[in-house]
Amino acid sequence: MQRQVALIKQSLFDQGYLDEQFMELEELQDDANPNFVEEVSALYFKDSARLINNIDQALERGSFDFNRLDSYMHQFKGSSTSIGASKVKAECTKFREYCRAGNAEGCLRTFHQLKKEHSTLRKKLEHYFQLARQAGPKETARRPK
Amino acid sequence: MTVEQNFEALDQFPVGMRVLAVDDDQTCLKILETLLRRCHYHVTTTNQAQKALELLRENKNKFDLVISDVDMPDMDGFKLLELVGLEMDLPVIMLSVHSDPKYVMKGVTHGACDYLLKPVRIEELKNIWQHVVRSKSRGSNNNNVGEKRDGSGNEGGGNSDQNNGRANRKRKDQYNEEEDEERDDNDDSSAQKKQRVVWTVELHKKFVAAVNQLGYEKAMPKKILDLMNVEKLTRENVASHLQKFRLYLKRISGVTNQQAIMANSDLHFLQMTSSLNGLDGFHHRPTPVGSGQFHGGTPGMRPFPSNGILGRLNSPSGIGVRNLSSPPAGMFLQNQNDLGKFHHVSSLPLNHSDGGNILQGLPMPLEFDQLQANNNNNIRNMNNNNKSIAGSSMAFPTFSTQQNSLIRAPNNNLVVLEGHPQASPSGFPGHQINKRVEHWSNAVSSSNLPPPQTSNSIHHQFNVSPLPHARPDPLEWNNVSSSYSIPFCDSAASTLSPPALDTTNPGAFSRNTDFDSNANGQPGVFYDSLQMRQSGNYGPTTDAAMLSSNPKEGFVVGQQKLQSGGFMVADAGSLDDIVNSTMKQEQSQGELSGGDMGYGGFSSLRTCI
Numbered sequence: 001m002q003r004q005v006a007l008i009k010q011s012l013f014d015q016g017y018l019d020e021q022f023m024e025l026e027e028l029q030d031d032a033n034p035n036f037v038e039e040v041s042a043l044y045f046k047d048s049a050r051l052i053n054n055i056d057q058a059l060e061r062g063s064f065d066f067n068r069l070d071s072y073m074h075q076f077k078g079s080s081t082s083i084g085a086s087k088v089k090a091e092c093t094k095f096r097e098y099c100r101a102g103n104a105e106g107c108l109r110t111f112h113q114l115k116k117e118h119s120t121l122r123k124k125l126e127h128y129f130q131l132a133r134q135a136g137p138k139e140t141a142r143r144p145k
Numbered sequence: 146m147t148v149e150q151n152f153e154a155l156d157q158f159p160v161g162m163r164v165l166a167v168d169d170d171q172t173c174l175k176i177l178e179t180l181l182r183r184c185h186y187h188v189t190t191t192n193q194a195q196k197a198l199e200l201l202r203e204n205k206n207k208f209d210l211v212i213s214d215v216d217m218p219d220m221d222g223f224k225l226l227e228l229v230g231l232e233m234d235l236p237v238i239m240l241s242v243h244s245d246p247k248y249v250m251k252g253v254t255h256g257a258c259d260y261l262l263k264p265v266r267i268e269e270l271k272n273i274w275q276h277v278v279r280s281k282s283r284g285s286n287n288n289n290v291g292e293k294r295d296g297s298g299n300e301g302g303g304n305s306d307q308n309n310g311r312a313n314r315k316r317k318d319q320y321n322e323e324e325d326e327e328r329d330d331n332d333d334s335s336a337q338k339k340q341r342v343v344w345t346v347e348l349h350k351k352f353v354a355a356v357n358q359l360g361y362e363k364a365m366p367k368k369i370l371d372l373m374n375v376e377k378l379t380r381e382n383v384a385s386h387l388q389k390f391r392l393y394l395k396r397i398s399g400v401t402n403q404q405a406i407m408a409n410s411d412l413h414f415l416q417m418t419s420s421l422n423g424l425d426g427f428h429h430r431p432t433p434v435g436s437g438q439f440h441g442g443t444p445g446m447r448p449f450p451s452n453g454i455l456g457r458l459n460s461p462s463g464i465g466v467r468n469l470s471s472p473p474a475g476m477f478l479q480n481q482n483d484l485g486k487f488h489h490v491s492s493l494p495l496n497h498s499d500g501g502n503i504l505q506g507l508p509m510p511l512e513f514d515q516l517q518a519n520n521n522n523n524i525r526n527m528n529n530n531n532k533s534i535a536g537s538s539m540a541f542p543t544f545s546t547q548q549n550s551l552i553r554a555p556n557n558n559l560v561v562l563e564g565h566p567q568a569s570p571s572g573f574p575g576h577q578i579n580k581r582v583e584h585w586s587n588a589v590s591s592s593n594l595p596p597p598q599t600s601n602s603i604h605h606q607f608n609v610s611p612l613p614h615a616r617p618d619p620l621e622w623n624n625v626s627s628s629y630s631i632p633f634c635d636s637a638a639s640t641l642s643p644p645a646l647d648t649t650n651p652g653a654f655s656r657n658t659d660f661d662s663n664a665n666g667q668p669g670v671f672y673d674s675l676q677m678r679q680s681g682n683y684g685p686t687t688d689a690a691m692l693s694s695n696p697k698e699g700f701v702v703g704q705q706k707l708q709s710g711g712f713m714v715a716d717a718g719s720l721d722d723i724v725n726s727t728m729k730q731e732q733s734q735g736e737l738s739g740g741d742m743g744y745g746g747f748s749s750l751r752t753c754i
Binding site for chain 1: 169170171172175176179180182183214216263264265266267
């Protein structure tokens with residue numbers, strides 16, 4: 001089981017969904033903080049969901065306030081970086097470039113892509129954590145509320 | 146927490162260091178918190194800057210360090226940084242995803258003691274406690290008004306430039322309040338924190354000997370330190386001393402040649418000093434003073450934002466500095482003729498028996514440097530001249546020792562002085578200066594940047610920096626004997642209570658005495674600045690102009706001086722007295738008026754230098 005978990009994790013890295021930062025987070029996890037990574041991930045997804053919502057609304061409004069969008073994305077990028085979500089981060093960067101270029105079309109496209117990556121990552125991580133929990137202490141335990 | 150307490154707690158430090166983490170992003174905040182906890186710090190988090198401020202204001206001693214994100218919705222991270230720095234004087238570390246140098250620069254200029262990029266790694270966080278220690282050391286110095294300045298100068302060297310920014314603010318406030326008298330106290334208090342190095346005559350002699358041995362151009366703090374083989378002397382101490390020495394030398398050479406040139410030199414010097422002080426984070430300007438001149442020629446010279454710094458330097462007393470900086474005209478460097486000037490300078494009757502000689506010698510070296518800047522060959526010349534100077538250098542050494550004390554005060558000055566006497570001026574190694582600059586900046590910032598002095602205000606500003614009067618211009622430097630001591634003071638002035646370089650402290654600087662005597666001989670300017678007494682014959686106009694033109698510069702100078710003051714402090718004790726007395730004299734005398742430069746500018750210069 002643990003091996004399976006490890007494999008999944010490895011694939012996440014290989015596929016570029018996660019980067020070294022995630023590993024750093026894992027290192028921070030210890031007995032005192034057994035669910036750290038999961039907690040952080042949960043936080044991240046909660047936060048980013050909110051951000052995505054905001055951006056969605058802003059884009060739907062049709063008026064492209066690039067500055068605002070850029071600052072949202074900046075935040076998004078910040079948290080994605082902290083957690084090691086590299087693909088998401090890459091999309092964020094692209095999005096910001098389009099913002100700076102004033103390319104609304106590009107922004108929309110990128111954002112769509114970003115949402116996709118984001119949900120993919122979310123699913124994968126959830127799966128991963130679930131397995132990890134099942135696998136036992138090594139991967140830490142209960143899903144935090 | 147009092148400083149003492151802090152020190153007591155140092156036993157376990159950095160364990161248990163209390164950190165306040167601010168970041169609007171919950172994910173990042175959580176990660177940061179965990180990282181910090183892993184480093185065994187005590188962490189408090191908040192995702193709102195306002196809340197953070199409240200927490201901090203609630204009890205200023207509640208936290209040791211603040212880490213804050215740059216982009217926050219309710220308040221700009223830089224603004225928070227400023228406020229924290231000003232109100233609580235706590236070290237603040239900035240965090241951001243942006244690695245853009247502009248942001249980093251902004252952080253630095255707003256007083257951040259570090260700037261980290263997200264994602265933050267634990268290794269980076271493991272070292273942040275150093276900022277707390279540094280800040281506390283500096284802080285206590287600052288608090289001791291005047292006293293600590295000297296120490297701060299030393300510390301400043303070690304501190305990052307960022308700290309300087311913060312320190313500068315504090316210094317400014319404190320500086321005004323502080324007087325030279327206070328410096329004496331510093332000695333005691335500094336003992337607690339940082340071992341403030343007192344550049345005694347002996348020590349300075351060693352320093353000079355080491356520099357000579359290595360070759361002026363090649364003299365590097367590390368090597369000098371090794372050669373000197375003095376216990377408890379750090380590279381930073383040597384570096385800042387060297388810087389001052391160099392500056393001094395430059396100044397001297399500049400001054401002797403021409404007032405005009407000197408005016409420029411002063412600027413340079415001042416710039417250097419000011420830059421060093423890290424005016425606005427100019428730390429990198431290590432060799433501002435001479436560099437101006439030197440830079441022209443010497444590639445090594447650091448990119449001294451001479452313009453800015455010089456401006457500063459010049460304004461205050463620009464005199465001394467100017468000379469240094471102005472060189473371009475090749476006043477010094479360009480022309481061999483100038484060398485002659487130096488010679489001439491040397492002939493200046495430095496009243497001080499020692500100082501006089503030194504000065505003479507010094508100017509030469511300075512000039513040579515300049516020349517060197519222009520032409521490497523010049524340096525050779527200088528070397529030749531050095532011979533003549535050597536004679537004087539001999540004097541210089543003594544002088545230097547004396548100066549040491551003096552120099553210390555003006556940090557800047559000291560460096561100059563030492564650098565020259567023996568080293569072939571040619572090489573005013575920019576890089577070295579750079580280091581100094583850093584120290585300087587640190588010192589300056591810490592020392593006391595007296596609020597930017599306007600030409601008028603310089604006068605009183607001078608109080609802060611010992612040099613003020615000396616500063617006014619290189620001319621003053623030329624006055625050498627007197628100026629010498631003062632020049633240092635100038636830079637140090639800001640930091641150090643202007644050591645009485647000017648002359649009152651006969652003990653402190655041989656130079657001082659010279660001043661008195663020299664005052665007459667030398668273009669008034671020189672003395673003025675240094676002596677304070679003499680109002681800048683020096684080039685009062687220049688100084689004045691300088692001063693008025695750039696209060697900032699003055700500030701810088703002052704700062705530097707302060708820093709050096711810190712240095713000198715040890716010796717500066719006497720210096721301080723001298724400076725103080727001189728300053729007072731000046732103030733009362735209103736000599737500055739004469740040259741403005743002399744003193745008035747000086748005060749402002751103080752900072753610069």
